[in-house]
Amino acid sequence: MEEVDRILIHSLRQAGTDIDEDVQSVKQFTSELIVEAVVKCLRVIDPALGNGLSHALPPGMSARFRLGMSLAQSCQDVGFKGEIGYQTFLYSNEPEIRSLFMFLVEKLPRERADASDQPAGKSALLQRAIAAQIKAQLSVPWLPLSCSLPIHHKTQSSGPCHSFHAQPLSLPYSVKVSSRKQPKEVQEYWRNYLLPVTAQPSQHASVPASLLENHISELSATQEWESEWNSQGLLSRLTPEEYRSRKKARLQKRIEEQLRAAAQPRPDTHGATRSTSDLADLLQSFGGASTGGDVLTKGTRFTHTEKFTFTQEPEKAAQQMAAAASALPSSHQSEEDLKAQQEAELSVLQQQLQQLSIQMEEVGGDIKQLTVSIQQVSDELQQKEVSNGEKENSIKMKRQTIDLLPDAENNLLKLQSLIEASSKRVVHLASQWEKHRVPLIDEHRRLKELCSNRESESSRKLSEIKDLHDKIRQSAEEAKKKESLYKQLLAEYETLSKDVSRSTYTMRILEIVGNIKKQKEEITKILSDTKDLQKEINGLTGKLDRTFAVTDELVFKDAKKDESVRKSYKYLAALHENCTQLIQTIEDTGTIMREIRDLEEQIETENGKRTVSNLEKILEDYKAIRQENSALAAKIREG
Incomplete structure (x- = not known):
């Protein structure tokens, strides 16, 4: 046990x-x-x-x-x-x-x-x-x-609680930053001046959250790169460095296009010059704005009109204000007259502003109509240019035909001879083309078949590479598991006592197995002896019954004639009865002994059940339950 x-x-x-x-x-x-x-x-x-x-x-x-x-x-x-x-x-x-x-x-x-x-x-x-x-x-x-x-209280104590606040950390040896690709100055900064991780956050409670955030970001970046490389990078047939550089250039180009689209001036913005200059500087930093800032600051006809209008209006307003100031009397006016005069000027300026807005709307409508009409005129001009080109070609043909009419017969003969020569030349060229076409077609078919074979071979190798990557990943995981298992077994081996060797455990196991075998042999021997003894008992019992039957029959025949034999018959019957009672007593004794052994085993089992201690514990629990019930009843009565 x-x-x-x-x-x-x-x-x-x-x-x-x-x-x-x-x-x-x-x-x-x-x-x-x-x-x-x-x-x-x-x-x-x-x-x-x-x-x-x-x-x-x-x-x-x-x-x-x-x-x-x-x-x-x-x-x-x-x-x-x-x-x-x-x-x-x-x-x-x-x-x-x-x-x-x-x-x-x-x-x-x-x-x-x-x-x-x-x-x-x-x-x-x-x-x-x-x-x-x-x-x-x-x-x-x-x-x-x-x-x-x-x-x-131990598991639900009101201890210090902190919110999950992560801060960026600077780790010299991480997934994002490789120490080999960094210059010596950066490595010297890492080695001599970079603070430890526990001292970088502003609060000490943010250290675990910052470490977890940094670890999760590096892990997710690694997993995303592996998935992208296995799905798209292998199909591009490039090295990882080339794939990264191409992806970086493509991303930079998209950013540049987005910035260029955002840098185009819009009619509804007045501060376009400043924004376009900023975007021009940004594009120059990307290396794409090689034509200078004129491309971004180039305006349309509408923007020029808008600038001219809004630059002229302040001058007119200044002239009007000067005229109003000169028209004012030199004498002091009351505050009511001054307010009335200001309100009149304000109403005049509002009317002028409304008129200007109406004029701007009219000018905008005229510009839209003119733009539509210019587009229509340009489309008609293109159509007329196309029709004029066709007409010029037909006129050239007709002019050449008219020039040939005076000597029509000779020209027809020349034309027929040219047609025959051209037809012969076409036939000759066709025969030569056929000679060249057949090997070219064969070569094209051969190259096409070779290309298809190479593509199938490359796809097969690509699938093999993917399988190898999966196998490498699985092997790495199995190696990690085996390494961790080795470490655990090594730690357990170090904790074990060195006094006991393996041979001791082996001998102990062999002894246990030998004892089990001996017990099995003894049980088998006892069972066989019991069977043999039972067979012997059964044989002796049958022999005794048969002997008593024969003796009883013989003695009973002689007992009818002789009185002494009759007494012998009575003694024989009494002896047989006593022997039967003795055998029954022995069997009852064996049964009682077996019952005694069973009762002793039950007593040992009951002693193992700790009945007395359990009864004492039950009594204590019963008293505790009575106390709880009395306390609850007292609370009910008080309530």
């Missing part, structure tokens, strides 16, 4: 149960530890079923009974067939708990029950401990501080 308990305890620790090193047997488990172990196993087996259960015993007895019933029902839902109830967890005994834990450990998933499949190393063990602690804290329901019990 010691080996079984060690295996169970090891499996429960792997499932996340916090078991002390002093606990070496299931007999040493307390009710709190049993509840925690069962809940942790249920969470691993069925998270939906185990997450709703608390792994800590509540202080109230009624809540403990409810938790015990819930655990019993959950174990039955998982598939446990034995007898189970709240008493299994609150008033436990060793055999029931051992059978329950054996069932739960067998139900655990292979990757949880087997420690060799888990990631290893001290960091992995620390991460698992942190995850288990976080899960344990998340499983505890939240309570206000005024309602929380002393048992919840």
